Amino acid sequence: MALAEQVAPYVDILEIGTPCIKYNGLKLVKALKAAHPDKKILVDLKTMDAGEYEASPFFEAGGDITTVLGASDMATINGVIKAANANNAEAQVDLIGVEDKVAVAKEAAQNGAHIIGVHTGLDAQAAGQTPFEDLKTITGLGLNVKVSVAGGINKDTIQSTVQAGAAIVVVGAAIYGAPSPAESAKELRALVDAA
Ligand SMILES: O=C(CO)[C@H](O)[C@H](O)COP(=O)(O)O
Numbered sequence: 315m316a317l318a319e320q321v322a323p324y325v326d327i328l329e330i331g332t333p334c335i336k337y338n339g340l341k342l343v344k345a346l347k348a349a350h351p352d353k354k355i356l357v358d359l360k361t362m363d364a365g366e367y368e369a370s371p372f373f374e375a376g377g378d379i380t381t382v383l384g385a386s387d388m389a390t391i392n393g394v395i396k397a398a399n400a401n402n403a404e405a406q407v408d409l410i411g412v413e414d415k416v417a418v419a420k421e422a423a424q425n426g427a428h429i430i431g432v433h434t435g436l437d438a439q440a441a442g443q444t445p446f447e448d449l450k451t452i453t454g455l456g457l458n459v460k461v462s463v464a465g466g467i468n469k470d471t472i473q474s475t476v477q478a479g480a481a482i483v484v485v486g487a488a489i490y491g492a493p494s495p496a497e498s499a500k501e502l503r504a505l506v507d508a509a
Pocket residue numbers: 331332358434435436464465466467484485486487488
């Protein structure tokens with residue numbers, strides 16, 4: 315809540331990351347939305363099963379976007395899309411760990427997913443991986459969805475993600491790990507606006 319307060323002037327979406335939502339649950343979604351009704355709240359559930367059942371309460375609590383793993387069964391993805399549509403919200407399909415990212419992105423988009431997330435997770439980042447090539451591949455498909463990118467994005471790389479077609483750029487450590495998260499968010503925002 316304190317971090318959100320600091321960075322809110324510079325961002326469009328406030329993400330509750332996966333460890334954070336597991337620890338805090340629905341009450342944090344409600345509190346964050348109440349404090350920031352003008353922001354979208356992304357709840358990074360990384361749903362793997364029971365899509366509609368798991369996502370619905372998070373949309374009802376004020377979440378605007380929840381994530382579902384592209385590695386899950388397409389029925390799970392479809393369930394999150396259904397829950398999102400019932401709540402005037404959005405389903406983001408996270409391609410983290412997916413072998414055939416193009417096939418999953420195409421099918422999810424065809425099924426009505428609102429956002430496709432190109433994502434190099436923290437453990438893959440530690441092994442030296444980045445999301446940039448995958449981002450170009452997915453935006454290059456020209457699907458009728460927004461493309462989000464996440465995975466170690468910082469001030470040196472954020473403009474290239476916008477130029478590669480990312481509609482949503484997720485920044486974690488480069489904001490929350492900065493000496494001044496607000497200053498970092500402000501700088502990143504300016505770079506995005508100038509890209
Ligand atoms: O979803 C996540 C990890 O699974 C993170 O939110 C995402 O990777 C963004 O954080 P960072 O910019 O530090 O990579």
